[in-house]
Structure formats: structure tokens, C-alpha cells
Amino acid sequence: MRLALKALGEKTILVIPACCWSIIAGAFPYSSVKVPLMHTAFETGGSAAAGIKAALEVQGDTETTVLTWAGDGGTFDIGLQALSGAVERNEDFIYACYDNEAYMNTGIQRSSATPWGAWTTTTPVQHPKETPKKDIVAIMAAHRIPYTATATVAYPEDLVRKFQKAKGIRGAKFIHILSPCPPGWKMEPAYSIRISRLAVESKVFPLYEVENGEKWTITVWPKREVPVREYVKLQGRFSHLTEEDIEFIQENVDREWERLVARAVQ
């Protein structure tokens, strides 16, 4: 968030639908950010932002950036409709989804962003998640919006660059940020950055961008490549996985990566 706001500057209005940031942003009568912020209902990240942007424009303000900052639940699931509507209308705003791959605020229930095989309270180890994570970036890219990107805080320069780039583009921009949640992923808080980095190095979460739904560019080629095992083993939510399970994830990751490389401009 700090990096995003640093990239976007003071002339930014934040929209926060229900998510962890509904708490982090501060309870009444306080705020943890120095820009105006509107809390809004869970499924309205796209629509509320559209209203704000329209209000700014009709009042002659074309400078201020509207940034929706939403969790994976509000983006992949309950808010998908409003998000799809807003980006299809090519509303001039940035929608950032910080994805911790489950409903963490309510106590770690699975979302459609939860990866295959992960434990959550609603996908217990006897019956972990059986379906893959929803490919939200592909969904956004399929809307042919001007800009879609992935980012992680482990690569701050890449993240800042993407927010700056998004700021300079008119129309709908979507930035998907992988955000480890220590209790939800059953990991050491100190490993937050390390795990984010491993997600990129293992290609579980490649860093790339898509322009106009057509031009795919890998923005960070991992300096070193690591097997998925390295990423998975630091997280208790995967501790029940067998070698075969991890191999299965590896195969899927490899296939997705090949697909990405194939359609990325070199």
C-alpha cells in the first residue's frame, strides 16, 4: 500500500471494500492513510470507484487517481461482477487486488483464489482444495482493458513501476498483488517477503503485465529458479501435501509458465 501510494502520489482517493484493510485503515475516528479513503461494501470495489471517478470528472478534477484496494474475496468472488462491469466500461481507475488466497479476515476460509491443495478452515487437510486458483489476470485481460499486471512486494521496484505506469494510462487498470498472510498461510511473519520472492522464483506467481489484453510481457525473469517445493515447504497450509501432490503442482506451474512464456513478447 505504501509503495502504491508512493507511486501514485497525494492526489489519490482510496476505495476499500470489506477486506483486511477495512481494519488496517483504522477504526473510527482514525485513519492510517494520508489520502481520502472510502470504505465500502464487500462487492462494490469496482462500482463505488466508478462513481467517485465520475463525480471527480463532473466537478472538473481529471488529475486525481482513484485506487480500489481489495482482497481476493472482494475481487475473485463477491466483487467480480462489479469489477467486471467497471473494467468492461473501461472506467478510469486502478483496481489493486492484494491476494492472500483465502478469506483471512473472517478466519481463513477458502476463496476462488485459494490454490489447489491448500488448507483452509473450509478445506481441511482431509479434504484440501481440489480446484485450481482462478486465473483472475486472464479474466481481466479478456476484458481487453488497457493494463493488467501482477506484482509482489518482494519486487518493490517492479511494483512501483507498474503503479506508475497504470497511473499514466487512461481507462481500467488491474494490478494483482500476491500478499502472504502469516496466520492464514501458517508461516513465520518474517518470511513474508521471502515467500513472495519464492513465489516468483518458483513461477507460482510470475510477474508480468498485459496491455490491451494482447501484449503480454514478463517483467521480472527470476534471477534464480527454484522448484515449487521451496515455496510450499515454508507454509504450513501445504504441510499435508505428499511428494506426488507437490509434483502435481509443479507440473501445473510448469505448464502455466510455458503458456505464459509462449504468449509473452520476448
Place this chain on the structure above:
Amino acid sequence: MEKVIMGNHAVSYGAKLARAQVIAAYPITPQTQIVEMLSEFWAEGLLDAKFIKVESEHSAMAACIGASSAGARAFTATSGHGLALMHEMLHWAAGARLPIVMANVNRAMGPGWSIWTEQTDSLAQRDTGWLQFYCESNQEVLDSVIQAFKIAEQVLLPTMLVLDAFVLSHTQEPVDIPDQELVDRYLPPYDARYKLDPGDPHAFGAMVAPPHYMELRYKIQKAMEEAVEVARQADGEFREIFGRSYGLVEKYRLEDAEVVLVASATITSTARVVVDELREEGYKVGLLKVRMFRPFPTKDVREALAGARKVAVIDRNISFGHGGIFAEEIKSALYNGSHRPPIFGFIIGLGGRDVTPASIRGIAEYTFEHDTPEMEIIWREVKNS
């Protein structure tokens, strides 16, 4: 300028004249012409607004909330299921103290599917913190849109004006379309006290813990109470400029009336005709039109019914398990007062079934014939074997 227009277009004209700045709406029968005509106004450059063609009513209200939070005059229109889908955001708009104005075309709820008029959709939203006005004519619809912004922006609560599906929405009536200049004099530009402003950043709508929540709710109720007089004043000012007013309630031939019919929306017009007929026949009957439903004009209602021996409330709605909603509201308004006449609650015309002069006459006759109601809910015109 007088034009013959349908109720939906009266809404569109009202929003245009009120200089709504952000309109976010989703089409639903029987509201569609409101949105269509606003789109035309916008396309022709007659409307200096942003029109967000959202993908649902929920998003429509969310977008209005965003727009209003950012300081714009926001407007939307919906009906029936669309209103129900908005429900969460109706609470939000009121809690956020945003003067959004919405037109709701009353439509019966499914299943089975019905597109015809019934008030249950809007009355079911009575606890969301919105002001509600029920309109009788296309002129009243247009005028009420303008008044609604005036009131909402003073008390900082959202306002809904309600019109019957088809009976008003699609029915052409001659309507005086006021001059923009006069409307501008009546309704100055919206100047939000607080808004999303990078120059004065605040966070809006954060978590409020028990030590503070109740006080904020208390303030909403205080604003509602204030709205009664604000609405009366707005109506009075409207008369001064435009020569028309509607009151919070309308008392029709109540002098020495033993039976008072209570109605809202278009049923009022029919009832007015029936009252005239019955008066000619010698019945001491009158009519009370309830225009403002939220806040409920308790004082006005008590005063209007002070001389009534019996009260007949006509409800085109039902709160299942209890009864007609207007009837319940009237009962509760009178209960703590000094005069408590018997109150007859009639349910009629659900799902758009016509309420004819004969229907009203039947209700009046029933009331004259009985000292007290035989049952709490008196169903009218239900097919019996």
C-alpha cells in the same frame, strides 16, 4: 412549458432540472424509460452529468454512493427486484449520510414474476434510513424529484420517491415542466460539507465500535425528525416559486368526516373521486393522502384524524404475518395520542390488479357498516369459491 408525458419521463425531467451530476442506473421494467430518456438528454448534451451504465442495481447504488461521497449530486432509479438487490447499499447510503435521490417504480416481487404495481418493494426498505415520498401524479413525480434533492441535501439523508408501475410510470399526463432558471433558484448547487478530497483527506465509513456506533444512529434518527419540518418548508418554498405544493399529507374533505379513507399514490386519485360521489350522496366521508412515509408525519396524521370516528386504510402492499403496512403505521401513530378511532386495514390491488372506484366505494361502505373491523386484515376482491 406543458407537455403530455408519462410518469417515467417526468422522473427524467425532474433529474435533469435538478442538475443531477452523476447518474448510475440499471434498466428494469417498468423503470426503463427513466434511464432511456436520461441517456437521450445526456447524448443530446442537455444533461451535464456522467452517466454510468452499471451492470446491476447494487452497483448503481454503490456508484451513487461513490459519486455522492466525492461531492456530486447523484441520482438513480429502479424498481421491485432492483430495489431489493440494492438493499445493502441503501443502508450504506443512509449510514454514510449521502443525499442521493432515487426514483422507485413500485413493482410486485416475484415469484411468480410480476411487473405490475405494488408497494411492498419500497415499503420493505422503510428501515434503511431513506426518506420516502409516494407520488400521485406525473406532475407530483417531477416536482418531488426536485424537492427530494432540496430536502436530502439539508438533512443529509438519501431520499426515495415512489411511483406506481404503469398506472403512473407509463401513463401520459399533462405536466408543467418548470423553467430551469426557477429550479436553479429553488435548488442551489450541492456543496458537500465533507467529501473525498485530497486537499482535506478523511476516511469515510470505517469500523465503528460499540462506544460510538449508537450515537451515529441517534444522529440519523435526529436528522429524520428534522426532515419532517425541512420537507414541509421545502414544499412551502416550492409553492412560492412554482405555485404548486403537495404537503406531507393531504387532507381532502375531512371537515365533519366520520369515516376517513387513508390512501397513498395513485389510489388517492380514485379515492378522491369516490369521496366526492359519496359526499353528494350524503356520506360524511373524507380522504387522507399520505405522501411522506419516512419520516412518518405522525403529528400531521394525528391532527388530520382528530375528528374521525372510523379510519379505513387502503394498502396495496402487505407485510406478511402482520398486515397492510400503512394501516400498521397509522395505528402506531395514533396509539400514544388522545384520539384512537377504530382502524380498518384493507388489502387490495396486489400485483397490479386494478383498484377501481367501485373497489374504493366497497371499502367505504364496509367501514360505514361496521362499528369495528371484524378482522385485523380485511382482504378485498380475493376470489372466493
Place this chain on the structure above:
Amino acid sequence: MTEEIVFKTEADMPYLPMSLGTTLVNKTGSWRYIRPLYVDKTPPCNHDCPAGEDIVGYLALIEEGKYKEGWELIMQENPFPGVCGRVCPHPCESECNRRELGGAIAIHTLERFLADHTASQRPSVQASKRYDAKIAIIGSGPAGLACAYHLALRGYPVTVFEALPVVGGMMRVGIPEYRLPREVLEREIADIEALGVEIETNMRLGDNFKLSDLEDYQAIFIAVGLQKSRKLNVPGEDAEGVIPGLELLKRVNLGEEVQVGPSVAVIGGGNTAVDAARSALRLGSDVREPRSNEVTILYRRSREEMPAIAGEIEEALAEGVKIRYLSAPIELLTENGWVMGLKCVKMELGEPDESGRRRPMPIAGSEYALKADTVIPAIGQEADTSFLETGEQRLIEVRRGHIFIDAAGATTRPGIFAGGDVATPFGTVAHAVGSGKRAALAIDKYLRGEELSGFPPIDEAVHAVPKDMDPAIVRFDDLNPAYFEEIERTEQPQRPIEERVSGFEYFGWAQYGEVNLGFNEEEAQAEAERCFNCGTCNLCDTCLIFCPDVAIARLVAPPYPVPLARLNGAGYEVNYDYCKGCGVCAEECPRYAISIEKEIKWKK
């Protein structure tokens, strides 16, 4: 505004849920049970430098382009960066964590770069006070001169007595010029003399004066080095054509003409052996017929055990020196009193001996003969302590051939200190510098009547200007490899081999061009940038960027204080009101400059 907002009545409250202050009022630091602390830790190079240099400190200064400051940072500890940058076996590099990613930093070349780059400048340091107590130093080698330097810096009048007509000890006569050009040494000695140090040459203790003549001096430092070459103890050793390695080097360095035969055999595996072999190669070459002689080193162990600097061995081999491993002479073959060859025996390695190296054992029946008309034994030197043989000087104890000293460098006789090779077993310039510095610090204490305590063991470095850092040594596993890429080590260029070995035509008799040519500025920058700055905060901002609580503030902005590399916690401030103790800063710190401590409040 961080005060708590209190609403006494509902009228005080806004009509809608809006913020009126910041969440800073919520001191989330109270959730913390561990706290991060900026604590610089000891880089392995710093730890392993016998001269006690702050290596990471000056590498950072090179990166910043602050060469004079870098040089002066070395000069705080070691007055011989130009010498050590050339001849030190650089133990600093052997544990360098960069080894894992492209090879150790070429620290010695960077040290040399600083000395060379600032050759036209003189140090700005001067003694701030003057003491009257005079100190005598015997020997002008690295130990003696380092001791003189540090004492002079502290304001003491120092006189150095040197036996030879030239100053510098082994640096001057024991190291060939192709490794250490004379002007480099002379420049650094001049800097020491500029501090007021007096040097008297041709004053050999025992011959020209005795310890008892030094009564005017309040303290004496003996650093006479090792003067006796060890004997082979084989028949024929006294024949003509046999010249000890150190003797050969000394004569060449003093400008004497030395003749070697066409077949030269050098016995030994240390630096003197390699230096002697390469010198012999040069002496037998001329530009018309380079390498006209054959020089063979005989070493009784294998390459792995060879104590000479690896790079020097490689250079020797490249130049054409041959090495026969696992070979030892058992007799020098002579004819008419002149050596004609050697009788050797092949060896095999047995169990490790007390030095930790595997003991060489002769293989019975493996004897062979080798032609040699010059034989150069170079199997080590011994101390000559004959000057201690009279009178009360016996009070100075000698153990195993070395003058015995304690951790302060003090001998058993009060007021008399010793160091360098005569008192310690290390045999390098850098160790001698450290030893001289140790004695200087001890003498300073002694003269001020303080107890000679607090000195580290003799095999650890002492610091004239201690740098504030945790003694814990940073190892590769302590670093965060995500921030470092593999980058190949930069090697300094070398003079072409033909030019090296046929120096006569270019440089005159026995004037050989320096083999190693050092870094230019670009190379130095590139190499310094490879440094991980182990354990040393260099304001990289990683902690600042990643702190999820925005609880870290940067305290300094450009232009940075000098040296930047020793901010040690002064670069950032953790706001413990808001630090929740997640540990991300310490975990992510690329260089282990942040420590984690348990909060005391949890202790019962």
C-alpha cells in the same frame, strides 16, 4: 496529531463515520515480543585481517569514490597499504563470503588501488600531543615500523635502529622488486618518517650497540626478524654454488651481482622458495634468450600443502619454473667443492603432523639424481637471539627460538616488548604490522602506567581505532542471497611473461618490472561493488521498503558522513511505538546488519 480523540457527548461527534485523526494513536508496538536492532557485525575479512583493517569500511568508500578517505581508513591501522596490497597472502579473501557467488573479493588489489591512487597525497593525520618518553625500536621491518608509526601517531618520540644500510627489513631485502617496487615501500616509509620517527641504519644490535646502551629510552621494542636461514642438514651443503634463498634475495635487492648456473634447484615450498626461484629465473634470462636456465623447486609435500601464496606459485609455473612435489634432497653432489647436482628421494604423505599437514615420509628405494649447478635452500629462517646472551638481558625469556611475549607483546622484562617474526610464528608483513601495532598500544599503556590488559590473543588482530561492531562473524548463511547475483571476480592485469622474465633489457640489472599491475578506477569500482558489506549497514533501504508497519525512519541523507560504512545503527531509527516485531527487516536485510532481540518484558 497522535492524541486520542475523546467524544464527551454525541454533539462532539461528527454526524457520519469519518476520520478526524490518525491511527498513530494506536501504539501497535505493544504487540511486539521481539525487537529489531541495527547492530553491525564483523565481516569475515575484517576478522581475518592480521593488521586489523576495516576492509568492508574501505570497500564501501571505494564504491563511493572516496579514495583518500578509504586510504586513510586503512592508515588508521596499517601504514603499509601499498606493501600489503601487493605482498600480503590476504587471509581476508580466504573466508570472504563472495566466494560463493563468483569468487572472493580481490581485497588485496583494492587495498593496493587505494595506496596507488593516493600516491601523490600524504596522510593528514598528525599526533595531537607530545610525550617526552623516548622509545627505541630495534629493526625497521614491518613490525618495527608499524610500532614506530602508531607510537609516533600517539605523540611519542621514536628512534628505530636498523642493522642494514637500508630501511624496511624483509620488505626491502626479502621480497623481490617484481612483487614490491621499491618506490612503493619508500613512499610508505617516508610517511612514517614524516611523523618524526628517526631511523638509524647500520646499527646492528649486539655488534654496534647493546640493549644496555638504551637506558635513555623508557621502552624498547625488539623486532629483529629471523636472520638465520635453516640448514638442510645434508652432506655437501657447504659447497660452492649453494646460496640460501633469503641470502639470494637480499643480495639481489641490495643491488649486488649474483650469478646463477644454467640448472638451478630451489629447496622448499614457502614464499621465499618461490621468490628465489622466480628471481633465479630472471637472473638467468636475458632478452635474447629468455629463461635460458632451468629452475626447479623441490618440495617434500604436495601442491596442496605448499605454504607459498597460491597466486605466486601459479605465476612461477607460468613463467617456467618447474616444481617437483614429494621430493627431498638427501645429499648435494659436489665436484671440486662445487655443487653439481642433488641426490633426492621421493616422498609419500603419512599422518598429519603437529602443523596439521600430512607428514612426508621417504619412499625406500626411490632415490634419484638431479643436475644442478646452483642450489638454493629455502626451508625457513630462525631467530638469531645471540644478542641476548650477556648480563641481565637473560631476563628476557626465549622459548622455542622465539622471544616469549604475552598478549600485550611484552617480554618477561618490564619495558621491553617484542614482535614480528622474532616473537611470533606467522611470517607475513600483515601479521608483523599487527604485532608492531599491538606493542605500540601496549607501550602507550605502559608509559602511562596502565595495566597491560585487554589485549586479544596473539593470533587475533588489535585495533588502534576500534570500530563499533558485534564480534559475531558474518557467514554466507547469515546473508540474504536474494539480493546478490553471481558476478565474476575481477583480476588485476599482469605484465606479459616474456617481459617479466627478461627484465634486464628494460630495467637494467636486476630491475624487473612489477608482475601485477593493479586495478584502474573502473576495475576497482566494479570489484568493490561486488562486496556484500557483510554485517554492515550501507543504507540500502531494504528494511525501510519492507517494514509493514512503516516503523522505520531513515536518519541520514546525502551527503553521507564518512565513512558511511560505519553508521552502525545511526542510519535508521526503529519507532518501537509501532514496530510489531514481525522480523521482516532482519530477515530481509541482505547483509545481516539487523539483529533480533527478545523483549525483556516477557521475562519473568
